[in-house]
Amino acid sequence: MAENNDYVQAKEEGSWRLPPGLRKALPFYMRRAWVNFGEPIPLFEHLHKTFGPIAHYRFMGTLIVFVNDPAWIQEILINQAGSFVKERTLQRMKILLGEGLITSDDPIHMRQRRIAAPAFHRQRIAGYAEQIAASAATTREGWKKDTEFDIAESMMQLSLRIVARTLFDTEVTPEVLSVADEVDTIMGLYNYLVAFPRLERVLHWPIPGVMKFRRSRARLDVIVERMIASRRALSREDLESRGDLLSELVAARDEAAAEGDPDGMSDKQLRDETLTIFLAGYETVANALSWTWYLLSQNPDVAERMEAEIDQVLGGRPVTMQEYPNLRYTEMVFAEAMRLYPPAWAMGRRSTKAVELGPYKIPPGAHFFFSQYVMHRSAEFWDEPEAFRPERHTPEAKAERPRFVYFPFGGGRRQCIGEGFAWMEGVLSLATIAQKWRLEFVNRYPVVAQAKITLRPKFPMIMIPRERFPQAAPEHPGQVR
Numbered sequence: 001m002a003e004n005n006d007y008v009q010a011k012e013e014g015s016w017r018l019p020p021g022l023r024k025a026l027p028f029y030m031r032r033a034w035v036n037f038g039e040p041i042p043l044f045e046h047l048h049k050t051f052g053p054i055a056h057y058r059f060m061g062t063l064i065v066f067v068n069d070p071a072w073i074q075e076i077l078i079n080q081a082g083s084f085v086k087e088r089t090l091q092r093m094k095i096l097l098g099e100g101l102i103t104s105d106d107p108i109h110m111r112q113r114r115i116a117a118p119a120f121h122r123q124r125i126a127g128y129a130e131q132i133a134a135s136a137a138t139t140r141e142g143w144k145k146d147t148e149f150d151i152a153e154s155m156m157q158l159s160l161r162i163v164a165r166t167l168f169d170t171e172v173t174p175e176v177l178s179v180a181d182e183v184d185t186i187m188g189l190y191n192y193l194v195a196f197p198r199l200e201r202v203l204h205w206p207i208p209g210v211m212k213f214r215r216s217r218a219r220l221d222v223i224v225e226r227m228i229a230s231r232r233a234l235s236r237e238d239l240e241s242r243g244d245l246l247s248e249l250v251a252a253r254d255e256a257a258a259e260g261d262p263d264g265m266s267d268k269q270l271r272d273e274t275l276t277i278f279l280a281g282y283e284t285v286a287n288a289l290s291w292t293w294y295l296l297s298q299n300p301d302v303a304e305r306m307e308a309e310i311d312q313v314l315g316g317r318p319v320t321m322q323e324y325p326n327l328r329y330t331e332m333v334f335a336e337a338m339r340l341y342p343p344a345w346a347m348g349r350r351s352t353k354a355v356e357l358g359p360y361k362i363p364p365g366a367h368f369f370f371s372q373y374v375m376h377r378s379a380e381f382w383d384e385p386e387a388f389r390p391e392r393h394t395p396e397a398k399a400e401r402p403r404f405v406y407f408p409f410g411g412g413r414r415q416c417i418g419e420g421f422a423w424m425e426g427v428l429s430l431a432t433i434a435q436k437w438r439l440e441f442v443n444r445y446p447v448v449a450q451a452k453i454t455l456r457p458k459f460p461m462i463m464i465p466r467e468r469f470p471q472a473a474p475e476h477p478g479q480v481r
């Protein structure tokens, strides 16, 4: 990097040693193509390209460090995790999610995670395989052959159906749809709301966007509280036999209380966890699946190989948990789609103590960002990063890579609690749908990834379902041959 008016080399500041970075505060570069306040990926890419594995800049008086080195990401998420809390923008999600798993910090987080963990154990989530396959089959049967539809919308509906069945043990009732709608409204307002410097204080002000947010949040609370109350009314036995995640959480809470955990999980925490899991588990998987179908449509050789595996493993039967371990290539396809289009495209932490990364010593209060999107496409670690190659995810290839070159589910003590669930949902949904259809992409809208809370397609993604085993057209009486 050449020293110029824009950039500074690594430098000492008092007892700190900062990595290289932008000489002036970020707003100074506002006219540059890589600065767009609603869209941080171009900025992260620019920092990586210009400065390499680590860079700093300042924004509104805060020191921000962007890290794109797998060993240093490991330092932040694992080895020095005790020196970090969640970054402020994320903490602001507390206005919606309260003290749920995503937003809380220790000691609340540690306790909540311990209580919620059994609901996500492998044996428990295996029980959801059947509901996932049945939901995907409903989606599959809803498509009309040779008729265009928007895959992004369809995958949202599928994942909503799966969440409704597994989290709440219900179909997509108007109640579940309103949860999705209210969450959508709130998330749409979220980017606007976090721009307020003293957000928590303005929440009571009669500003239209804020009022809308408050109304949505209140409606959401009523719905979720009703769902929790219906579980509470059940006997222990009935609760256990229901088997949905919310019942599991209520049961886990009761168990913790019975084992003498003095502060168990309050009703308020149960509400926070329910919303957190709903939010974390719904859009992420839907987007991962939409991107997978898009990439398959662009790589017919991969689609063919995946279909061959599915036909061979399933032999035309509905997929069950037993076959799941044998759908290895399908899983690699899903993994590779999440490399190119990671639903969680960046993560952030704030340091509470001094942090040492290699030669750098960074003061407490700095914000650290790292991006799955940038790392998963870095040429230092990936050969021809833009190419879609599921073979990158064989056990041998994985063993050769440093841990944090590929981290769609994060890592360390805050690693995604729903990871096992997400893999199963992705693979079983792909297998069920690909049993019947090959999707053909219709190039009507540009394919642009939009980095909102998750990485979603910005425009509708139109597909035509082609039947894989076309049925002979029925013969009509009097048909002329």
Ligand code: HEM
Residues within 6 Å of the ligand: 101, 102, 113, 276, 277, 280, 281, 282, 284, 285, 288, 342, 343, 344, 347, 348, 407, 408, 409, 410, 411, 413, 414, 415, 416, 417, 418, 419, 421, 422
């Ligand atoms: C493809 C799908 C998914 C992706 C890419 C994904 C990604 C992530 C990532 C990167 C984190 C860590 C965030 C951080 O450390 O700052 C996370 C946390 C979390 N995820 Fe997921 N997730 C997915 C699906 C799910 C599902 C299906 C559920 C629940 C059913 C879920 C529930 C959670 C929860 C509760 C946390 C917070 C965990 C904690 O801090 O202890 N996620 N997820």
